[in-house]
Amino acid sequence: MSTPVPALPNMPPVPPASPPLAHASHVPAWLPGLADLDLGPLRIVSGNERPAGGKLESASASARSLHLSQAARGSARLDGHHLHLEVAPGDDAWALALVAAFARPDLPAAADPASRDLLALARRVGASPASVLIEGPTGTGKEGLARLVHQSSPRRSAPLVAVNCAALAEQMVEATLFGHERGAFTGAHAASPGLIRSADGGSLFLDEVAELPLPAQAKLLRVLQEREVLAVGATRPVPVNVRLIAAGNRDLAADVEAGRFRADLYWRIAVFPLRTLPLASRPGDILAIAAHWLLRRAEAGGLVPWLAPCARAALLGHAWPGNVRELGNVLDRALVLCDGPDIRAGHLMMDRLPMMATAQPAAGLPLPGLVRAAEQDVIARALAESPNRRAAARRLGISERTLRYKLASRRPDAAADAATMVQ
Numbered sequence: 001m002s003t004p005v006p007a008l009p010n011m012p013p014v015p016p017a018s019p020p021l022a023h024a025s026h027v028p029a030w031l032p033g034l035a036d037l038d039l040g041p042l043r044i045v046s047g048n049e050r051p052a053g054g055k056l057e058s059a060s061a062s063a064r065s066l067h068l069s070q071a072a073r074g075s076a077r078l079d080g081h082h083l084h085l086e087v088a089p090g091d092d093a094w095a096l097a098l099v100a101a102f103a104r105p106d107l108p109a110a111a112d113p114a115s116r117d118l119l120a121l122a123r124r125v126g127a128s129p130a131s132v133l134i135e136g137p138t139g140t141g142k143e144g145l146a147r148l149v150h151q152s153s154p155r156r157s158a159p160l161v162a163v164n165c166a167a168l169a170e171q172m173v174e175a176t177l178f179g180h181e182r183g184a185f186t187g188a189h190a191a192s193p194g195l196i197r198s199a200d201g202g203s204l205f206l207d208e209v210a211e212l213p214l215p216a217q218a219k220l221l222r223v224l225q226e227r228e229v230l231a232v233g234a235t236r237p238v239p240v241n242v243r244l245i246a247a248g249n250r251d252l253a254a255d256v257e258a259g260r261f262r263a264d265l266y267w268r269i270a271v272f273p274l275r276t277l278p279l280a281s282r283p284g285d286i287l288a289i290a291a292h293w294l295l296r297r298a299e300a301g302g303l304v305p306w307l308a309p310c311a312r313a314a315l316l317g318h319a320w321p322g323n324v325r326e327l328g329n330v331l332d333r334a335l336v337l338c339d340g341p342d343i344r345a346g347h348l349m350m351d352r353l354p355m356m357a358t359a360q361p362a363a364g365l366p367l368p369g370l371v372r373a374a375e376q377d378v379i380a381r382a383l384a385e386s387p388n389r390r391a392a393a394r395r396l397g398i399s400e401r402t403l404r405y406k407l408a409s410r411r412p413d414a415a416a417d418a419a420t421m422v423q
Contacts, residue, residue, distance in 0.1 A: 039104075042065065065082045065083075072088055076098055078303075085098065093312070101288065101291040102295060108148060134273075135249070135275050136247075139323035146207075158203075161196075161199035161204050166400075166401055178219055180194070183233065184233025204244050206246045207246075208399055214262065221262065227241060246269045279320040286315050290315060304341070305334075311344050311348055313345070314348050330349065334349075
């Protein structure tokens with residue numbers, strides 16, 4: 001009998017912490033919004049202002065600075081630790097995005113109010129010892145949010161060990177996570193502490209946690225309950241002190257209902273839930289993420305790719321079904337296609353997913369049945385249009401193991417058809 005799992009509660013909104021504002025005397029009036037950014041120790045040089053002596057003092061040569069001026073055409077250039085921005089009329093939003101990305105490259109890109117609220121909540125959770133469950137669609141920044149939780153915690157000086165559970169070989173999951181003794185199995189020529197013990201004193205990030213097999217889930221539950229880990233082939237457990245951050249793009253509560261995930265482990269890891277949003281639901285982040293992305297691609301002593309107004313409009317008008325990963329792909333393609341520093345709309349190759357024919361619902365079929373039928377139709381089309389199961393899983397945005405689960409739950413004839421595909 002499955003254990004009923006109520007939906008996670010809606011968390012009350014947390015007012016974001018007020019960022020330290022730039023000194024008003026250094027903020028040019030012609031760039032509104034600059035004073036509202038968290039610039040940290042960034043030094044602002046506006047117009048023709050020059051430091052005493054006409055050049056940077058040697059003590060501040062390595063300090064980061066922002067040089068702002070107005071121009072008829074916008075451009076950006078990196079000169080070591082200094083960003084030079086020439087801002088044209090109408091370029092304010094893009095200029096502010098570049099400034100924010102340059103000032104705080106260590107922080108996740110977030111300009112949309114919903115994202116700022118989420119980051120403020122993540123910082124507050126990070127200061128507590130609570131386990132965290134991050135859920136949301138693929139490509140929405142769950143690992144970045146996990147790193148922010150770790151960096152906001154007292155464990156920040158200790159390691160954050162990130163593990164993609166879907167990428168672990170099924171027969172090696174327990175040995176990889178919990179460690180093993182020498183000779184515990186064929187090929188175990190030396191003992192290994194495992195990834196959990198490698199995170200001792202710090203945080204363990206388990207991405208795609210729903211992909212863990214049930215035996216490994218039972219062992220992970222004991223680690224969380226008893227604060228000790230028993231390696232494969234060992235006779236005595238070893239104390240361990242880790243903070244767990246788990247993530248996934250599936251509804252973990254639904255997996256509990258279906259018997260694919262342990263309810264007791266679910267309640268252990270879902271102490272504090274966080275949920276990332278699709279990029280289309282937070283359009284204010286699009287330019288912010290693009291600025292971070294293009295600054296990372298720019299050379300330390302060269303021009304920074306500049307998004308023209310037509311390109312910015314095209315990015316803001318796209319639906320982004322692939323979320324941040326799709327945005328990064330589009331920008332990388334544009335860097336290949338553009339001949340100079342300006343990226344225009346014609347340089348943006350947007351992904352176009354094939355339109356699926358809408359299946360006619362069966363008369364009298366209840367909602368769960370309709371959902372299953374629609375899911376089976378999408379899976380069947382992905383399998384038919386992909387060279388193998390792994391490619392079909394990538395097309396669907398799920399792991400190959402999740403695809404196997406879904407195929408196993410389908411009718412026997414469909415599962416048999418899928419089994420004939422080249423692996």
